[in-house]
Amino acid sequence: MKSLKLYIPETWDKMKEKQFERIAFLFNTSETNTLFYIKLFFLLTGVKWWQFSRKAKLRIVLRNYPLSDLQKNYEFIFKENNRTVFPKSIKFKKKKFFPPQNNIADLSADEFAVADDLHIKWRKTKNIEFLYYLAAVLYTVSKERPVFNKNNLHQYAIPFSKLPVCKLLAIELAYFGCKNNLVKRFSEAFKENKTRSNKKQYGFSKVILSMAKGDLSKLESIKKVNIYSFLEQFEEDLKSAKK
Incomplete structure (x- = not known):
């Protein structure tokens, strides 16, 4: 057999978009057996379904090397x-939708609070x-x-059902x-939120409300603050409160 060069991404961000989508789908299947790890290997090597010769060579690799070594x-x-990278812009007929910046760097505090709540609900229910x-x-x-308005979220969500x-x-x-990157950077803020959430089931929406300190006139402006600026301030407040 001729030598076979394998190009495997070194990080999550180096995965190609289609490759990442298929891996995301695989991670949400019920498979946790050897077949899962074999499929993952084929996806990471980027082999296409029509590359029969290459697939055959990869099967020889699998027969000669333990999966534990390949992994x-x-x-x-x-x-x-x-x-940190999202799938690129999405088109629905004549409409085009753009992703957030890498690492959700341009999300507002309110957008993050709603997104995080939806993410947690998806993980719990798979709805x-x-x-x-x-x-x-x-x-x-x-x-x-644009300025985020969660009251219009149902209307915004309709195209994405397709x-x-x-x-x-x-x-x-x-x-x-x-989110994992944010948790590492702002560990105190997320630790505090987790502690609070264990007592009462609420997330960052309540944190935003607490930042307004009862002044509802400040609430709307706080919601629009960039999530990184918001978390930096929240973390500082927590550290000051402990002193």
């Missing part, structure tokens, strides 16, 4: 999802409607994100990666 080349996928709404929060009709499931799952998995 050392892509251990990152089992450690932590830190994806696909939550993915329609999550995509509707994250994707906007212009690159410059998206392939694998793309919806990729959007959610990309969001989860961005």
Whole structure:
């Protein structure tokens, strides 16, 4: 057999978009057996369904090397999802929707609070409607994100119900990666939120409300604050309160 060059992405962000979508779909199947890991190997090597010769060679590789050894080349996928890149712009007939910036750098505090609530509900229930709404929060009709109004979310979500499931799952998995990055950067803020949530079931919407300190006139402006600026301030407040 001639030598076979394998091109396996080194990080979540180096995956190609279609590759990432198929892996997101695979991660949401019920398979957890050897077949799952074999499918993952084929997806990560980027082999196409029509590349019969290449697939045959990969099967020879699998027969000659334990999966545990092969997985050392892509251990990152089992450690932590830190994806920062979303699927590119989405078109519905004449309408085009744009993703958030990498690492959700341009989301407002209110957008993050709603997106996170939908993400958590999807993880708990696996109700696909939550993915329609999550995509509707994250994707906007212009690159410059308009002011977010969650009262219109049902209307915004209608087009996203037509998206392939694998793309919806990729959007959610990309969001989860961005959230993981935020949790690492603002550990105190998320630790505090988790502690509060264990006592009463509420998320960042209540944190936003608490930041207004009862002054509802400030609430709308706080909602529009960039999520990074919001979390930096929230973390500072928590640290000051502990002193």
